[in-house]
Amino acid sequence: MARAVPRLFLVRHGETEWSRNGRHTGKTDICLTSRGEEQVKAQATVLVGDGRPIDPKNICTAFVSPRIRAHKTFHLLFEHLPQFPDHLITDEVREWDYGEYEGLLSQEIVTRDPGWNIWKSGCPGGESTEEMQARVDRVIAKV
Secondary structure, three states: OOOOOOOOOOOOOOOEHHHHHOEOOOOOOOOEOHHHHHHHHHHHHHHEOOOOOEOHHHOOOEEEOOOHHHHHHHHHHHOOOOOOOOEEEOHHHOOOOOHHHOOOEHHHHHHHOOOOOHHHHOOOOOOOHHHHHHHHHHHHHHO
């Protein structure tokens, strides 16, 4: 049987306190809210399982951010199955490093830097657009 074409699924974590109120969250390790946990559980059986978009038998390795919100999301997505897929906890798939903008609302950032656009400007004290692109490219190359 021919091996499936490699695919990469990006799964965003469930709601956190900061995502609920619009704060940029990168390095800060914030837990899911109870609503965030319910969001993930509600999608788990829709997305993950035999014949589902994320079919465990087709997963070689799942890359998981070390942030507790991402790790918890991973476990909630697969907890209804007999076993978890092979996974690697790695900073390579962590969220953008917002540097000085960590924890700020978009309006607060734009007040400081009126022309700010993360896709062009990156974040002072954090990751540049080029650094983020290089990190993503390394992950894609592994897939």
